[in-house]
Amino acid sequence: MDPNQLHDEWIEAGSKVQDLLEKKIALNEKYKADPDSVSLDEIKNIAESYKKAVAARDLAKQNYEDAREALNAAENAKPQPVGQSPKDNADKLANSFKDMLRNPAKYMENMATSSRDDNTKAGLTIPDDQQTQINTLMRQYDDLRDLVTVENVGTDRGTRNIEKFSDIKPMDQLDDIKDDSTQSATYDWQDQEIKTGDNPTVSQISYQIHDYGDIFYAPNDLINDSTANINAWLNTHIARKNVVTYNNKIVNLLPNSQKKATITKLDDIIDAMGQLNMALWGGATLLTNKSGFLTLAKVRMSDGSRAMTVDPRTNQTQFNMDGMQYFNVRVVEDMWLPDNQTSAGKYQSHPFYFGNFKEFIHLFDRQQLNLLTSNIAGNAFTRNQTAIRAINRFDTKIWDSEAIVSGSFDKVESQPALFQSVSVQANEQNK
Secondary structure (H helix, E strand, O other), rough: OHHHHHHHHHHHHHHHHHHHHHHHHHHHHHHHOOOOOOOOHHHHHHHHHHHHHHHHHHHHHHHHHHOOOHHHHHHHOOOOOOOOOOHHHHHHHHHHHHHHHHOOOHHOOOOEEOOOOOOOOOOOOOOOOHHHHHHHHHHHHHHHHHEEEEOOOOOHHHEEOOOOHHHHHOOOOOOOOOOOOOOOOOOOOHHHOOOOOOOOOOEEEEOOOOEEEEEEEEEEEHHOOOOHHHHHHHHHHHHHHHHHHHHHHHHHHOOOOOOOOOEEEHHHHHHHHHOOOHHHHOOOOOEEHHHHHHOOOOOOOOOEEEEEEOOOOOOOEEEOOOOOEEEEEEEOOOOOOOOEEEEOOOOOHHHHHOHHHHHHHHEEEOOOOOOEOOOOOHHHHHOOOOEEEEEEEEEEEEEOOHHEEEEEEEEOOOOOOOOOOOOOOOOOOOE
């Protein structure tokens, strides 16, 4: 028998169990109210009927699982298609999504999965190539994941050993040849054991993948739409929600910036830069919110040029720290990275962060975006829509707390303008 039919029989058997359970409870309430109103045969009959229904339900479930396992084994035994095009995969996802909109219950037991098996999750798992399209779309919405280190993981939890950059020590020289010596190597030192040296200061962090969920609604006539329109609609919804979710978790790991302004002029920014280990300068970024960005955009250098510029080669906004050092600038919307306020709720300063965020934050991405639908959950039934639940799975951890420095600013003074005074000596003949 077809696994879908067996699945329906299992669901139907479960409904019978639920009905009999409600009858058992009602009979028990009736007995408590008036013991004489319930006969012993009624109690025995309902108990026996419930017991048989439970056994029938369990048997139906076992039949369904056996049929599904046999089907999976048969599918795995088939030759796998070679060189399947991205369009074929996109069509497959769209068709699976259409089928899920039509038959939500069919996917409750993970009937469609991608190459990343995860039998603990029901629904439709987004395939890898479709996830790539979503990631490409997310970059249009200023995805902050490119600011931090993203590690794709295959397990729901794990540990990592970390060492702060400031604690790393150089290796010991193993041979005994002096740097200024011209002697030939004898390689006698290879018979000696490597010295223990200084033990590095290593700490351990643990990650545990969290589930982040959202429910959005699809119009039922989407089933009749084209494959391209379905994929575009689905990708846009997922990409927007994912960007906001990822960015929110990243921003929440930033330390609190001081409420009182610590930066008032360009030299203060240079002092902040000096607090960061020089080895991290190469990948350093200045991060602030939109209000802070608009303030920094008005700062001018001594020659009258703006400190905030755009690199024409990369189209990346940069900030001129001291005329020699230029650092990339990233901006976060005020609603996600708000200004500092007083206890009375009045504006006090803009947030300021400077450092190497790839060393500061690691994002452990399970990359198993999962969809599940229902035509009766939430407002789907009354709206004639289908509710779609999206689950994303990742975790964010601080890797090296010394990799960024924080501060705040209100107004940053421009550098004083330089004027060169030129004196012209009078010609003696013109006197």
